[in-house]
Each structure stands twice: as structure tokens, then as C-alpha cells.
Amino acid sequence: MTTQEALFKYTLRLGDNSIILAQRLCEWTSKGPFLEEDLALTNIALDIFGRGKSLLEYAARVENKGRNEDHLAFHRTDRQFTNNLICEQDNGDYAKSMIRQALIDCFDLMLYTELSKSKDETLVGIAAKSIKEITYHKRHSFSWVDRFGNGTEESHERAQKALNELWRFTGEFFEMEEADELLIKEGIAVDVKSFQAKWEEEIKALFLKANLTLPENVFMQTGGRKGIHTEHLAYLLAEMQALPRMYPDAKW
């Protein structure tokens, strides 16, 4: 694997994580629990889509085969998407969406903080912008976890159920593969293991404050990096990609 191939793979994966998560988040737009929150979550979806777009643009440039960000987003199959499984999980109720978001925000903030020290200038630029955005997203999702955990009996129960369901997808955050190893040596990619303990500590503190219990001895799911997803992704893509696939010659 050349550095260029590794960088394409790496950037594409970061982009996929953003696009798929944002696609899920914007399913909430116009269906939020109240108007102010509808707008808040849409803002977050906008940030994450924006990041995904920049990352896919860069991936296409690195690949240098005449594809652009829209080709990458709309003309790949589920087997070619390499996002973490947690991003594609269905929204469920608002507790599930917020727990999913808190787990990801906490990880992403650490990831992009490290990435802002990369030797790749484009990634540094994207990371610098993302850090500010994710800092806010995390504040938003963390405060909801606290509200649900310390709200009503029902909200506590829903949050605990969501946490139990989603925890098995968190192992994937800290997986690395050949492309990561290669790029870490070059000073481009982030060694996610370097902040795994810190992530666990913050997450523990969050759920402790929210009176929620972290599941123990959970068998972790994997497959995203190999393009082996849960059943959710193919449906998500079928909807997202319908128009460009039906009219491949059209420009929008």
C-alpha cells in the first residue's frame, strides 16, 4: 500500500463516518421533540455534513481518478463504505440518538484534536474547524445525557436501554488497520489507542453523573472497516443515493 492509497482510505473513512451520521441526524429535522431542539440538532447535522463533504472532496483529490465528493457519496455500494457501525444505527428515540451522539462526540473531539497536529495540511485545516464544532456538539449531547439520566423515570429507562444497545459498537472506535499504521509512521494519521483510556474515563464520568450504568463484558461488534455493515446501511444508502443512481447523467 502506498502512502497515497493509505491516505485515500483513511480520509474516505473519516468522510464516511461524517456523512452517514449526518444522514441519520437530518432524519430528525422537522420531527424534533420541540422546535428549539429541532433547530439545534439540524445545526449539528449541518456541521457534520459540511465536514463530511470536505473530507470526501479531499479523498477524491488524493485518489486523483476524476471522481468528486458526490461520486464517492452517491455511487458506492454499502460494501464500499467504511464508516463505523455506530454511525448507521437507526435513530430510535431521542435518548438513543443523544447517547449515540455523546459517544461519538467524545471520541471525535479527541480524534480531531490529535489530527490537528498531523503533517497533512489539508487534514489539519479540516480538523481545526471541526474541533470548534465538535466541542459544541459534545456540550449539547452531554447535557442531554445528563437531562435524561436525571430527568424522569421514563427518560432514565430509555437512556439506559439505548446505552445497553449501543455500547457494543464502541469497540470499533479504537480499531486500526494497515492504512492507519502506515500513516501514523508518516506523522499523518492519529494513533487512536493513545487516547482510548482518556475516552473511557470521560465517558465513565458522564454516565456516572447521569446515573446510568455502563454495560460490562460486552462482545464488541466489528466490520465497518471491511465494508461489512449492519442491515441498516443498505436501506440508508438506497434512499440517499436514489436520484443520482436513477439519473446517472444528470447534474443537479
Added chain:
Amino acid sequence: MENKNFEDIFESKLAKNEMIEPKDWMPDNYRKHLLRQISQHAHSEIIGMLPEGNWISRAPSLRAKLVLLAKVQDEGGHGLYLYTAAESLGTSRDEMLNALHTSKAKYSSIFNYPTLSWADIGAVGWLVDGAAIMNQVMLQRTSYGPYARAMVRICKEESFHQRQGYEIMTHMAFGTPEQKEMAQDALNRWWFPTLMMFGPPDIESPNSENAMKWRIKRETNDQLRQRFVNQTVEQVEYLGLTVPDKNLKWNEAKKGYDFSEPDWAEFKNVIKGNGPCNKERLEARNKAHNDGEWVREAATVYGKKQMEEYAAA
């Protein structure tokens, strides 16, 4: 005696083009009329999120998705500004939402039409927002302060909406033959419902007279409709599309187009609840509201605890 005095002050403010503010005395009918109009306007923004939201997950490019998402979010924001303006007249948002969810309150009938293709998203932005903007520009000078201020903010934000709609139409009309067909089809379906947005003809408009007298409205339904047609025909021609009206013709004497009236019987039916999507829109709204109930309860309990701790500290 005292009321008479208040009424004089109210009338003299209107005469001097001054704004009426929430705590000022105002005639009951003025308050009622405003409350009805502002809450209807707010509901329209909120329901209006649905037909466009229908295409967010299927927007055909990442750029288009970002733009549409931002636009639908703006509509929500506009609904929110308007709800707070209406709240200043003494009705809570809960009461207004309840009226919407139980069909007691109305919203713009245009949103009871379906968005069937991506070109509809273009047509909605271009035509529906275009018509709405015409109304809203006028309302920036409406006599009730909070309403006028909300409209100033809304107009500022709204300015990109019509352009993004027209941009979509441009891509479609100058795109592949299938795209052009979709564009014409969207125009055919949205033209007359858009003309209905300005309300019934002046001779049949029951609320217009008071609205003009109180300077809530500053131009009549027919005036606004005529201006809209005059402006839009040129935009249709640029796209190489055809206005679906055989009677459309330039009238040199009035320096404007003659055009067919929309089907007012259809208009009345859609308002009565018989439009293609009335049921779906209300169901979607109710579902979101009901699904969110436990979230609002949790937030209420959490917020009260926080306030108690704050008070105790």
C-alpha cells in the same frame, strides 16, 4: 369613556405610522385578528418544513443537501420567531400548537400539496417562497411591533430561499430531457396553488378590510397576486418553460399580465381539509409532538430541579 380615550390614542398611533406594542391598549378585534394571522403564519412555517423535509434524505448532491437542510431549518426558526410574537399577545405556544394539532387553527393551504420530485423542491423555493416573500416584505411595515420585527428578521434570512429554488430549476430546466420534463411538471402542479397563496379575490376576502384599516396588511390580495405574476413570467421564460395558463397575456393598458383565476372551489376544499396531504401533514406533526412528550417532561423535571438548587444556593 376611558376606552374611548385609549381608542383615540390607538387610532392616532396608526395615523402617525407608529407601532403598537404588546403592553399598549388595543381593540379586542385587532388583537384577535393579529393572533389569528400571526399564529397561522407560524403554523405555515412549521407545516412548511414537512414537504421540503421530505427530500432532505434524498437530495441528489452533498451541496444540495446542505442548502436544503439550512433552508428547512430557517423555516423552523421563522415559525419560532412568529410564535414568540404571537405569545406577546397573551397566548402560549402550547395553546397555539394544540390548536394546530387538533385542526382548530389553519395554515397556508399550499403545504397540503405533495412534493413528488426533486424539481418540486425547486418549485417550492422559487414560487412558494417567492409568493411568501412578497407578503412578508409588506409585513415588515405592519402595525404590530413584535410582528414587524419578526418579519424584518425573516425577510433578511429568507432572501436566499427563493434563489436556491430557482437555482434548482435552472439545473433541471437546462439539464437532461428527463430533468426538464420534471421541471415543467413541477411548474404545472405548483403554478395555480401558488396563486392561491395570496388569498381569495378582494371582493370575497372577508378579513381584508379590517386588516387594511389597522395597517396589519398594506396591500390587497389581488394587488399582490398581480405583482407576483408580472415578476414571475419572465423567470419562467428564461428557463424555457411554459406557464400552464392559456389565458396568460400581456395587457399593455394595465401594464401587467391578464391571467386565469385559480380554481377557488379547490382552494376552499383544501382549506376544509380535503387537499391531497392535509391528513399526512397533521399526522406527521402530531406524531412528532407526541413522540417528543416524554422528552419535554424529562426536560421539565430536570429544569425544575436545577431552578430549585439555584434558589437554594
Added chain:
Amino acid sequence: MSDSQGPLWEVFVQKKAGQPFVHCGNLHAYDKEMALQNARDLYTRRGEGMSLWVVPTSAIVASSPEDQGSFFEPSNDKVFRHPTFYPMPDVIKHM
């Protein structure tokens, strides 16, 4: 006005450091943190500000229209509070 949508709050935005906080609208929120976050998401989507205040509407004390005469008219005749009241010799340029 408190209902199932949470209490009403007033939002003030500061455009630039050093400038006054200006009232820009209202929102509903259930707690302080949420009020602040909602204000950010609702009233600064287009870079309108760099600092925010949120205040529960119930905490606002306002004068009423009936007070207008007694509150504000007495200051109208105190022209001596304004610098233009004092004629200056032409030769004095900066004061």
C-alpha cells in the same frame, strides 16, 4: 408564560466586544444551559454575535405605557444635561 414547552427567555446578543448587549428575541428552554445553547442555535446562525445573555422573561421588570408621561417626560426639559446646551467660544475646537 410557562407551559409544556418550558419557560420563556429573553435573548441579548453582543455583536462585537465592547458593544452593548442588544435584545434580539425570545425562546423557550427548560434550563439555563439549554437556554444558552438554543439562543446560540437560533439567533447566531449567521454570525450575528460573539457573546450572549439569556434571562428568564419572568425576571424582567418593565415600565408600562401609562408610565410614559410620569417616567420620561420630566427629562425632556432638562436640556442642560446635553453638551449642546453650552455655547463654546469658536476658538475652542476640542471639548
